[in-house]
Amino acid sequence: MAEYHYDVVVIGAGPAGEGAAMNAAKHGKKVAIIEEKNQVGGNCTHLGTIPSKALRHSVKQIITFNTNTMFRDIGEPRWFSFPRVLQSAERVISKQVKLRTQFYARNKVDLFSGKASFLDENRVEIKGHGNAQEILHAKTFVIATGSRPYLPPDVNFRHNRIYNSDSILKLGHTPRTLIIYGAGVIGSEYASIFAGLGVKVDLVNPGNRLLSFLDDEISDALSYHLRNNGVLVRHNEQYESVQGDEHGVVLTLQSGKKIRADAFLWCNGRSGNTDSLALDNVGLQPNARGQLAIDENYKTEVPNIYAVGDVIGWPSLASAAYDQGRSASSAIVEDEYFRYINDVPTGIYTIPEISSVGATERELTEAKVPYEVGQAFFKDLARAQITGEAVGMLKLLFHRETKEILGIHCFGDQAAEIVHIGQAIMNQSGSANTLDYFINTTFNYPTMAEAYRVAALNGLNRIF
Template identity: 80%
Template sequence: MNATKHGKRVAIIEDKPTVGGNCTHWGTIPSKALRHSVKQIITFNTNQMFRDIGEPRWFSFPRVLQNAQKVIGKQVKLRTGFYARNRIDLINGRAHFVDNNRIEVRGNKSAETLYFKQAIIATGSRPYMPPDIDFRHHRIYNSDTILNLSHTPRTLIIFGAGVIGSEYASIFSGLGVKVDLINPGSRILSFLDDEISDALSYHLRNNGVLVRHNEEFESVKGDDHGVVLSLKSGKKVRADAFLWAAGRTGNTDNLGLDNIGLEPNGRGQLAVDKHYRTGVENIYAVGDVIGWPSLASAAYDQGRSAASDITHDEYFRFVDDVPTGIYTIPEISSVGKTEEELTQARVPYDVGKAFFKDLARAQITGEAVGMLKILFHRETRQILGIHCFGDQAAEIVHIGQAIMNQEGEANTLDYFINTTFNYPTMAEAYRVAALNGLNRIF
């Protein structure tokens, strides 16, 4: 859309029947819609007020998934309309580079050749699937095929405690499924602030998830009665179903990249420079296919920036200040530095905290689990990092992000102290955390 608004003639080549990509159909939208429905179920089943109108209810996974399908349909309609209104040619088929200025679009019956001045590879990623796992077995799933689950298992093994594994552990435990979460590392989501990671581990365990750290995968076998996961430590774990959630692979195979001199890395990802150009000057790449941060939010901005570079407008930026949004139950979001990073860099920082249990709004909504944490420079009071755990964390973090991006004295703890927040709100957590931090340095 950015390119066509600057006078470029644009074609989208899409190999799926409908637009939207992994974000809309298999990743962000369905998993977050699922999470929202499960969270509503948990609220109904745990809030004493609802007991006056009925007993706790049990919902099956397929039934909960129905709401996600409605959201997916709305997103497809929205995006299809965007292409139509901007007069973008939408061509269904598989793209194959012939050379640096030609693409062959291979359809079901015939092939069409398109000539281009610039191309942007935005093919996304798919779950990494080790060849020694039989993903055709009806009890073995990856993070795409789990959306085809037609029943609710009583027990589930999830291998991989990254973002996807942790989110699905929350979703299934919220539906009453007993979950074993197998983590190859020593800590869940180790890129997070230590305190936030520890809080997530506690709440997963509190909701019945059995977390096993420092475990290496050896094999998984399925039969008509269940699956057995064998670990290199000698442990064997049995469950009704198995979800592999360890890593993703860029969708770069069968694109004819060898015809243009591009070679992806071992995970199918393409290297780009600070302008999203690949090793071929007129061919760009954005989104999951280039690796970090592999977030839909970043992919939007990367795509817009690649078009800005092509059209030479004033809005180009290299996307490197992306907040994390992790939709576990409760959710997590952060932006900026962690305590560990600041300690290693020997930055004199301090911490301000606000616990949700002390906020009137959280007490009213019954969402008292959580915390907002502000990291700031002890001398200048500059905001260095925002870390949030709890209800609406992914929304709350953007207030801190906005202040962090200001210039000079506007980017300090003083902003939160000298600003009047609506009461009661979750945003008030910034004032509480700022005052808490100020008390530490006086």
């Protein structure tokens, strides 16, 4: 059995693990990273963010072709199978894996393949795919093992028509009808994707509104456009049973309703990947969802063991995970770049997409903050009229006395890109983070960024 010694050992090669490993290596630490899969990138690259967003992009192109009258001269509307559309995602995945593998090699980070489990606070054992065993000694460990779909034991996910948000990427056909249980971010994104492929979707939501953490107006807009694209949204419904047969799946709800479809997709919750780490050997106890508690420096209850990414819960975003990994590493090497990641923009890749940062109207109202609203509707922007992407809006929330920007909410094409302009201004100090910036700045015309000027002027007109 081979044994190796390191300063820092990172468990998990997704965004969080990569951020931690790269930062530690650049500070001269001897670093190793352990990845259970055969390739780096984590669930973000192989099962989550990258494939679903690449899939969404392809579907959006199909929708554009099928709805733009200019293309009717070329031919009639075309529909593509789900497996064929997935091929574009696979090309992106391979490029991402190659790029990220190069990062580790360039920064002299040793990559170990296999399952890691703790022997004690300073040693982990790796069981490789060929049953080879290795032990790594380290002063510090970073747990970045990510998460997986929560799978209730009373649903038979071995049935060939019952899927979760990981296994759906192995779907070998295009169902005519689909039930999605769970209307969170992942469920809403897949509802958009399948509806765009012409599938009739039932989106079953255990809650009373879609994505309740969003600004109410944005949530309402998403509900409208999902329904407008043929998605049937069912709120306040809990499942009683899910039964698959050779013809499809029957979902029985606690309300007594029964829904039949060709396939079923479970998108209701995720669990941290901690069950195989032998955490009892170091005295760590995950919560019921497999997540680890951390302090303001990303330390667990064991001082030399840190945790970052989905394995600590909120916000469970690839963007935040990478920054959490870098920050945990900054705490380890004690550099000047440490920050606790709590200012995270929301990016939701439905069709159309959604992005927001800062407070919502409901939060400001409850806090009795005297705010005002500035709006720009995409249908009125020349760039949106040119591209044919007229659905959506940008909403600025600002203090009506100081004009400080308090929240930015965007719904529509390129929302996840547009929001960062406002985010940059919100993070300025003093009078630089006010509505005046957008009023006194010249934006290129025609652009989507011009929405900030339009929204700012709209908001200014509301102040008396």
